[in-house]
Amino acid sequence: MLKIQEIREIIKLIDQSSIEKFSFESDGAKIKLEKRSAQQKQIITVTESAPVIQSELAAVQPQQVEPVIVQKQEVSVTPVAVLQTEDPSLHKITSPMVGTFYSASSPEIAAFVQQGDKVTTESIVCIVEAMKLFNEIEAEVSGEIVEILVKDGQLVEYGQPLFLVKAN
Structure with a gap:
């Protein structure tokens, strides 16, 4: 047997x-x-x-593999402008945690900061919500907001740049 x-x-x-x-x-x-x-x-x-x-x-029988036909598709790639994040004179304000980015404390209220606003080291620039806790994020540097890198309600990762600040 x-x-x-x-x-x-x-x-x-x-x-x-x-x-x-x-x-x-x-x-x-x-x-x-x-x-x-x-x-x-x-x-x-x-x-x-x-x-x-x-x-x-x-259960031991070898599996039959059906051929799969993949259609060739051309994709056009357009060059993307290089972000200003590579400029060493700009300070990045990064997310200290994983969460949801909010530019204001409430949808009815204006954003904490906008492009061109002046900030100090203690200025609140946004809120990152993590596990139902709303964490106020400070600028950490005095200067001018050059660029806002994320959108309101967007999920952000730990260490992800949120703002670019031209330090004084």
Whole structure:
């Protein structure tokens, strides 16, 4: 009687070889393997006194892979202007946590800062909400807001630049 591991090994060997048909008979067990082209299914027949082996063998059958046709698609790439974040004279105000960026404490109220506003080290520039806690973010530097890098309600990551400030 063949063990399931031996049957699996036979299936793998036949599948990897160029053999089209294979028959094996031993101690009342018969195995017939027949490979066909990729569009036809593989036929595996097992005649065994123990029906458990047949059900286990069903899970061992190699998977047939259907060819996938991928259409070629042209994508045009337009160069993006280099952000001012690379300017070493500009200070980045970064997010101290993962959360949601808010430019104001309420939707009805004007933003804490806008482009061109002057800030001091203690000026509140935005709020980052994390786990229902609203954290006020200070400018950390005195200067002028050159650019706001995120939009209101946008998710931000730890260390992500939020503002660019031209320090005094």
